[in-house]
Amino acid sequence: MVDRENAIEVRHITKMFRVYYDKGTELKDKVLFSKRNKYENRKVLDDISFSVKRGEAIGLVGKNGCGKSTTLKMLTRIIYPNSGEIEMNGRVSSLIELGAGFHPDMSGRENIYTNAAIFGLTKKEIDARLEDIIAFSELEEYIDNPVRTYSSGMYTRLAFSVAINVDADILLIDEILAVGDANFQAKCFNKLREIKANGTTIVIVSHSLGQIEQICDRSIWIKNGKIAAEGIPKNVHMEYLDYMNEERIEQEEKERVRLQRQEMKERIEREEKERIEKENEKKRKRYGSGDAKFTNVRILDKDGNPQTTFRTGDEMTLDLDYEVYKKVVDGVFGFGVFRNDGLWVYGTNTRIDRFDNFDIEENGNYKVKLSDISLIPGQYWVDVTIEWGDGHPVDYFKEALRFEVVSNIGDTGVYRMPHDWKLTIPVTNK
Numbered sequence: 001m002v003d004r005e006n007a008i009e010v011r012h013i014t015k016m017f018r019v020y021y022d023k024g025t026e027l028k029d030k031v032l033f034s035k036r037n038k039y040e041n042r043k044v045l046d047d048i049s050f051s052v053k054r055g056e057a058i059g060l061v062g063k064n065g066c067g068k069s070t071t072l073k074m075l076t077r078i079i080y081p082n083s084g085e086i087e088m089n090g091r092v093s094s095l096i097e098l099g100a101g102f103h104p105d106m107s108g109r110e111n112i113y114t115n116a117a118i119f120g121l122t123k124k125e126i127d128a129r130l131e132d133i134i135a136f137s138e139l140e141e142y143i144d145n146p147v148r149t150y151s152s153g154m155y156t157r158l159a160f161s162v163a164i165n166v167d168a169d170i171l172l173i174d175e176i177l178a179v180g181d182a183n184f185q186a187k188c189f190n191k192l193r194e195i196k197a198n199g200t201t202i203v204i205v206s207h208s209l210g211q212i213e214q215i216c217d218r219s220i221w222i223k224n225g226k227i228a229a230e231g232i233p234k235n236v237h238m239e240y241l242d243y244m245n246e247e248r249i250e251q252e253e254k255e256r257v258r259l260q261r262q263e264m265k266e267r268i269e270r271e272e273k274e275r276i277e278k279e280n281e282k283k284r285k286r287y288g289s290g291d292a293k294f295t296n297v298r299i300l301d302k303d304g305n306p307q308t309t310f311r312t313g314d315e316m317t318l319d320l321d322y323e324v325y326k327k328v329v330d331g332v333f334g335f336g337v338f339r340n341d342g343l344w345v346y347g348t349n350t351r352i353d354r355f356d357n358f359d360i361e362e363n364g365n366y367k368v369k370l371s372d373i374s375l376i377p378g379q380y381w382v383d384v385t386i387e388w389g390d391g392h393p394v395d396y397f398k399e400a401l402r403f404e405v406v407s408n409i410g411d412t413g414v415y416r417m418p419h420d421w422k423l424t425i426p427v428t429n430k
């Protein structure tokens with residue numbers, strides 16, 4: 001011990017635990033990951049040093065899993081650090097694993113003797129304080145029954161009574177004040193203050209910051225394996241609570257970002273699905289046996305130039321190249337015109353137009369001249385087709401061409417019906 005004033009000296013301790021990976025439950029995961037490294041070494045405490053003066057009471061605080069109990073277990077020598085040193089100056093009594101030394105078949109009284117003996121008390125010393133121990137435990141009626149017949153509360157009461165009556169120099173307590181009923185808790189709490197007043201060194205791990213503030217002179221906050229702060233409990237706890245609050249806000253922020261990312265992922269997936277659907281839709285716009293196919297399709301004006309805008313009454317020509325991959329017997333060429341709202345305006349083919357039967361054997365071209373497109377202004381689609389004689393499609397090319405009709409006349413409907421007015425009333429040109 002470097003400083004005789006110190007009851008506890010912890011110097012540069014590091015503690016690692018092996019954390020085992022979950023290999024997954026499915027056979028596939030087990031096979032895939034069978035050779036994977038099965039664990040990693042997790043550093044729970046990273047080069048921690050602190051000391052506790054004789055008669056001083058300190059509290060260890062920090063969020064779940066930060067290593068408070070691990071520290072206490074190392075002080076009790078239930079476990080050992082991977083590196084660093086711990087020195088304890090005095091007899092240690094620990095309220096960590098309550099009643100760990102109890103024998104279930106022995107009575108409460110017998111267990112008091114064996115347990116107190118472990119703490120180093122002689123039979124005489126135990127005799128002297130037996131009544132106090134039994135009285136504190138409130139187990140007078142049951143003290144000669146085997147402890148296996150005790151409820152967990154009774155068990156805890158007995159263990160606590162022994163541990164605080166063995167006159168230890170150093171008392172290590174892990175969340176002990178959270179056990180037992182409220183009355184017993186209050187009794188333990190008062191007893192601890194009494195023990196402290198008598199000069200016992202105390203180290204407490206508790207989630208109840210209030211309890212630590214009432215008993216301890218100092219708090220040590222452990223965070224990410226290091227000591228984040230130490231000092232007057234109230235001040236350390238304030239800092240710790242601020243941090244926890246910030247972390248909670250950060251968690252909420254993280255959760256918000258996670259939700260946003262999920263939404264974005266879902267949107268991308270939805271858009272991709274829509275894109276695929278559109279693609280399929282496009283594919284559906286062209287179907288047939290594929291024995292022949294349109295290769296180049298366009299609309300020409302009356303001068304033979306490609307054009308997509310026409311006036312009502314203009315001339316237009318559909319100019320369609322096709323390739324043949326397999327002879328189409330009794331082939332039929334056709335076309336249909338649709339307004340962009342889907343209205344079928346017109347349709348015909350070479351069979352309807354009484355062509356003699358012909359086979360489509362070689363690459364070629366066909367043209368359809370529409371000498372007077374008497375359509376009302378709007379957008380129009382043209383479907384072009386190659387079919388077998390029985391009407392089955394070879395290449396049905398839906399919406400292969402688009403054109404627009406413009407006019408400044410202003411009549412309405414689908415197509416301009418040729419018409420003559422004969423007025424019987426006199427008309428005056430103004």
Ligand SMILES: Nc1ncnc2c1ncn2[C@@H]1O[C@H](COP(=O)(O)OP(=O)(O)OP(=O)(O)O)[C@@H](O)[C@H]1O
Binds near residue numbers: 071
């Ligand atoms: N025997 C062990 N093997 C593997 N990991 C362990 C072992 N004991 C503790 N740990 C891990 O070490 C870390 C610290 O545990 P410890 O019990 O010391 O935390 P704590 O601060 O007391 O938490 P709590 O407030 O929840 O009691 C945790 O992540 C825990 O899972």
